[in-house]
Amino acid sequence: EKVEITKAQRALMKVIVDAYNRHKIPQDVAKKLLQDQYSAEENFLLLTEMATSQVQVLVEFTKNIPGFLSLNHEDQIALLKGSAVEAMFLRSAQVFSQKMPNGHTEVLEERIRKSGISEEFMTPMFNFYKSIGELHMIEEEQALLTAITILTPDRPFVKDQQAVERLQEPMLEVLRKLCVLQHPQEPQYFARLLGRLTELRTLNHYHAEMLTSWRMNDHKFTPLLCEIWDVQ
Numbered sequence: 001e002k003v004e005i006t007k008a009q010r011a012l013m014k015v016i017v018d019a020y021n022r023h024k025i026p027q028d029v030a031k032k033l034l035q036d037q038y039s040a041e042e043n044f045l046l047l048t049e050m051a052t053s054q055v056q057v058l059v060e061f062t063k064n065i066p067g068f069l070s071l072n073h074e075d076q077i078a079l080l081k082g083s084a085v086e087a088m089f090l091r092s093a094q095v096f097s098q099k100m101p102n103g104h105t106e107v108l109e110e111r112i113r114k115s116g117i118s119e120e121f122m123t124p125m126f127n128f129y130k131s132i133g134e135l136h137m138i139e140e141e142q143a144l145l146t147a148i149t150i151l152t153p154d155r156p157f158v159k160d161q162q163a164v165e166r167l168q169e170p171m172l173e174v175l176r177k178l179c180v181l182q183h184p185q186e187p188q189y190f191a192r193l194l195g196r197l198t199e200l201r202t203l204n205h206y207h208a209e210m211l212t213s214w215r216m217n218d219h220k221f222t223p224l225l226c227e228i229w230d231v232q
């Protein structure tokens, strides 16, 4: 059928993409990646700073999702806590696949590989980065996919799931149309994107184990990360 994005859908997409592009990790934090220190300790501290900055960016982005601030306040917190790790895996995957400027990508990979994360979590993590890279998403798709991840109704402790579904559904519809228009030769592209969201959920489990092993080695997190990840 002739797929067409309506004016209202284009306006919704513009709000999400503008918010997504406005909220990036500040360059001075990202630049720290190129610092010369390479010890596991130094890498962990840098990644902790990146994650903390990323959570702040994520909260600002989420506040710009139309309708989010009208949700029940406890549900807003439950959605942020429930989606933070997935949104950050998505963000770091998009940053990897966009090949950051002057070798940041290799440096970031190096620091993640040498930050006390055990091999068993590296494989699924870098497989995910590869599978996101292969999609060659445009920024509209990246921004909508991030908003859709945050607006997942069945996160733990969400009370009014219907209210979240009512926000997520229009995003899914715009993304579906965008995929048809952007990838006419690949009718399954939208399904492939949603398949990444399923893969993201499995990374939640690995991440919980990563946190436990870091804590067993007495690694400290920032107050914001402790709050969003319910640690310490």
Ligand SMILES: CC(C)c1onc(-c2c(Cl)cccc2Cl)c1COc1ccc2c(ccn2Cc2cccc(C(=O)O)c2)c1
Pocket (backbone or CB within 6 Å): 024, 025, 026, 030, 044, 047, 048, 049, 050, 051, 054, 085, 088, 089, 091, 092, 095, 108, 112, 115, 221, 225
């Ligand atoms: C606490 C810390 C050690 C941690 O725990 N789990 C993860 C962890 C790991 Cl090791 C992998 C994936 C997800 C998480 Cl939470 C992390 C590190 O979290 C990160 C690290 C880097 C991240 C992010 C998010 C993005 N990036 C990359 C990035 C670089 C430069 C610019 C920008 C930008 O947005 O402009 C982003 C999070």
